[in-house]
Amino acid sequence: MSIIDFISMALFIATIIYISLKQIETFKIKLLVSIPFIILIFLFSRSFVLLPIYIYSLIAATYLYTIFFYIPFAIDFILILISSLDHMATLKLLLISISVPMLMSMFLDKNMKKYGLENEEHKGKDIKRESYRDYFQIGTGIITILVFVFFGHFGKVIILYSVLLIYLFGNILYLHKDYRITNLVYRMERENTKLGLGSMYLASGFLLVMGFIGSIKVLYVAAFLIMVGDSLATIIGMRLRTPRLVYNNKKSVGGFLAMCIPSFIFGVFFIFYVPAIFYSVFATFAESISNKIADDNITIPVSIIIAHFILAVA
Structure with missing residues (x-):
């Protein structure tokens, strides 16, 4: 030893x-x-x-x-x-x-589960605030994909330390609500939810995906699904009145398609058609049932990992 x-x-x-x-x-x-x-x-x-x-x-x-x-x-x-x-x-x-x-x-953790439920309950209720969150998340997704494009596998290290900094600054800002930047960040938070909670779930979930998936091209698709596709589902779901999903009346057909179709189109540029549609449908379904199971920043990454293993053994 x-x-x-x-x-x-x-x-x-x-x-x-x-x-x-x-x-x-x-x-x-x-x-x-x-x-x-x-x-x-x-x-x-x-x-x-x-x-x-x-x-x-x-x-x-x-x-x-x-x-x-x-x-x-x-x-x-x-x-x-x-x-x-x-x-x-x-x-x-x-x-x-x-x-x-x-x-x-x-x-x-009981408190974290409570925070997560409060976060989910307020999802989509304030369109302006939700839009800020989603546009920021889309921007984060684009930056993440570009990090992989320019740095390849070393991008995983860059993202790892970025996530650690997100945790650190999230805690600092929460404990110092008098900071000017804290008020700015709170404009993107849902009402009565913890500062940066969604971002921390998202960051941890993407670290998990990077831990199980080695292919950079698949990570492009995963980043798009987790950060861009999920946001598109919320944006379209809030703004368009479309029928509710049969298995979940809190989610809409419009939101489902807004995540699934762009994710599939993005995916076919990097991986084959069948894997692209498999990842897209699997992750979008996970997002559509997230309010019944856990935060979608957990259900989507886990679904991508499961889909990856299924495709690996198929």
Whole structure:
């Protein structure tokens, strides 16, 4: 065992012991659900390096929107930086070790689930504010695609650190509502929802997609679906009166087609027709049932990963 492995193992075990003794009620369910993920990450990496990254990502996500966020985030950031610079772990496993605990915490934490439900309930109610959000998200999608176009696989590293900065600044702005920039950002937030919550879900979901999908061309399509297609569904769904979906009366046929058709057209420029329509339909269906399951920034990325595995074995 190398010295780095030994230090990582010691840090991981010490942290587990500490939160088990001091904050077991907060982390009990999350730790239990994390066990299979931690085992798989260790088995695939054959190293302890990623385990403290996993646990500190979980702790940081748990304490999002509080002053207790900064210390675990700082430790996590340093560990991620060391790991990514020294190539001690594959980038795919590193991305999974960061995104899985982030999404898990958001999904399992009672407060975060409440914030997510409030966010979904106010979706589309304020057309002007929703438009700001969607245009910004479309712009983010275009920038993300361009990052891959110009930097290729290194674009994953750029996006990783961009996501970490989103988490940091989201927490800073939430705790300092008197900042001028905070008021500007709040103009793009839905009423009575946490600052940047949707962006953080989206960012974590896209990290998860990058962790499971290696093809840059498929990542073009994934970025379009998650950031552009989803926004088009909201924009058209708000503005056009079209029939409601049979299986979900809160979603419209117009919104479904507004996401599915442009995503398919974009996809055929980079991948074959069949995969393009498969990804588009699968992800659009996931978006159309998101209010019944989870935030669409979780359901869409997960659906893309599932579709990718189905196509890989077909």
